[in-house]
Ligand code: KMH
């Protein structure tokens with residue numbers, strides 16, 4: 001049985017790779033916007049930030065220098081668990097997705113299978129998943145397994161059975177629900193997926209678009225954690241654009257308090273996930289001789 005918790009980890013996914021800045025002016029796309037957003041989200045109750053970065057034209061990028069600078073800046077400005085996306089955008093090459101780990105985040109996402117993603121295909125070949133899982137473990141980077149469909153839960157069992165646990169030994173999953181091509185964002189689908197998770201795993205859930213609230217409420221009542229943010233949802237109510245990520249985090253924190261499972265602090269999030277907070281500036285060894 002998956003683990004439940006007395007508190008709620010609130011993950012914020014502020015940017016994603018799919019939305020254009022022109023369509024959502026509150027989307028954080030520059031490093032300054034992202035850092036300010038992350039600080040505000042921490043103040044509202046977030047414990048982890050799931051990061052996609054953008055280039056100078058506000059387009060998704062996996063540029064290694066930008067990723068490194070982003071990890072560093074978020075560590076300096078917040079206490080959040082810093083998680084980089086290795087999913088990137090649908091067309092990103094596998095080599096670039098693996099190279100994300102060079103930025104040495106606290107945690108990285110690991111998507112557990114291929115699926116239709118709206119009109120696109122999000123490709124995650126088995127051999128790529130195995131390679132990513134192994135490199136994350138070798139570098140001591142915590143894993144968050146992204147589960148878009150029930151078959152991805154089976155793939156996670158196969159991965160752990162054949163290739164062992166992630167760094168730190170703790171398995172944390174995120175159910176990404178309501179993607180056109182993945183499992184629906186319903187309580188029934190959530191219960192089925194949670195029942196199939198590895199024993200002792202912790203999990204959050206996110207409902208894309210209109211499934212945000214049904215999934216959040218189902219996750220809280222089933223003992224899970226929450227992921228919210230503009231990667232997944234651009235509105236706060238039907239037809240009402242969100243003012244930004246802090247508003248989405250505030251609503252999630254309110255729901256968590258209502259459920260009497262208040263938001264975990266960033267320190268508690270690091271503890272639950274088994275990913276120690278890294279120093280903001282790596283201490284360089286003194287050269288010998
Ligand atoms: N942007 C999606 C194609 C992840 O971050 O690991 C993939 C994604 C998953 O967002």
Ligand code: ZN
Pocket residue numbers: 013016050052085087088231
């Ligand atoms: Zn993502």
